[in-house]
Amino acid sequence: MTKSAGELQRLVDDVILDDRFKKEDLLGFNVDREQRRLDEHQAAGGAFSAADGWREASVRLHLPRPGLEQEDEEHAPAFVIDKIWIRSLLEVVKAGLQDVSARKFHWFPHRLFRTRATPDKPNAEPERLFTDVYNSNAMIRAHEEIQSRPRHPDDAADVEYVVAGIMVYSDSTHLTNFGTASLWPIYAFFANLSKYLRLKPSMFAAHHLAYVPSIPANLLRYYEETFGVPASAAVIRLLKYDLMQKVWLLLLDAEFMYAFTHGVIVVCGDGITRRVFPRIFLYCADYPEKCLVACLKTLARCACPDCTTDKCDFWKMGMKRDMAAREKNARKDTGLFHDTIARVRRWIFEDGTAPDGTHSAFSWRFASFGFNVYKLFVPDLMHEFELGVWKGTFTHLIRILIAEARDGIQKLDER
Helix, strand or coil: CCCCHHHHHHHHHHHHCCCCCCHHHHCCCCHHHHHHHHHHHHHCCCCCCHHHCEEEEEEEEECCCCCCCCCCCCCCCEEEEEEEEEECHHHHHHHHHHCHHHHHCCCCCCCEEECCCECCECCCCCEEECCCHHHCHHHHHHHHHHHHCCCCCCCCCCCEEEEEEEEEEECCEECCCCCCCEECEEEEEECCCCHHHHCCHHHCCCEEEEECCCCCHHHHHHHHHHHCCCCCHHHHHHHHHHHHHHHHHHHCCHHHHHHHHHCEEEECCCCCEEEEEEEEEEEECCHHHHHHHHCCCCCCCCCCCCECCCHHHHHHCCCHHHHHHHHHCECCCCHHHHHHHHHHHHHHHHCCCCCCCCCCHHHHHHHHHCCCHHHHCCCCHHHHHHHHHHHHHHHHHHHHHHHHCCCHHHHHHHC
16 A cells, blocks of 8 residues: 555545446456556556557667768667657647637737827827737748748639747656656647636647657667767767757658648638648747757857857847947847858768767758748746746845855845
């Protein structure tokens, strides 16, 4: 018996004594048989059911060796990482649009205003509000671009052309205090749904896309057997970056990119037929994971995923000239940048240069559409402020009060 007294009491009160409980359902129950069925279910895929669209995929990671010249990246030794569980991004989008929750979607983005009239300012100017992605400039621009393009010849006159706003979230999670068990899930949310509904657990608004594996130990053994030396920290970092990008290349497959370009016909959850154009507006993650997806160095000299502001200028944060510098030095996903990355990759594999460069999957897929990958990575207040910067700042303030050795802590507690 591993249940607490409270759990045991709830089992009796809420389950066994419930009027809906039928003891006949337990006739013939056998613990060994049911545990065997659970084991068989796990062996057959478990939670990753093909009926839910899950499939097992694999990627090839090409291995560089600092100091060793190879023919090129494609002919370098490669290691196959399998058991990558993913779902089709396009099918996830279609399933979400066909769900009953789509009845509450905002299909047409709009600008939201309010007027705060006061006795001293009876004719106050309207003030624009930003509450959700569907009243942002980015989604309005995407919607206007869709409306301006020629209609598909097979579409009836009443077929609406709409944008399906997608927000992506990923977070590597350590599951135990002792041990190495971990998960690295990727989720998708629909920006067409109000945040007040999207954040309700009862809405089931989060859609699983994939589970990213960690670098397996047998890859490192294979590397040492192949090259005769263990993989350096720089090589392991490059492989970790490449793995994440190749998982995203699996998700951003040809079917999704076709729908991105030409749209896909969907009979939505409200019964209306629409041609839907999926667009990814946000990628939410903590700072190290943003750097991983954007292919940037964590805490490098230019540490921000959005601009190339130097670390030595961080003290100017909050000043007008800081914002001007951010706008002037905004990161841009340009063709010149792509050529530089391709040249660095050749140096890594063909010349044996120490590895330190990779290419973002989002840049591979969307750069030709004029899409700037760095605009995806918006600030994540929970990770970057509430659990990070603010927590560290508050802890430091507490230490200052303790160092004063007076009644500062007591006064803080009273407040």
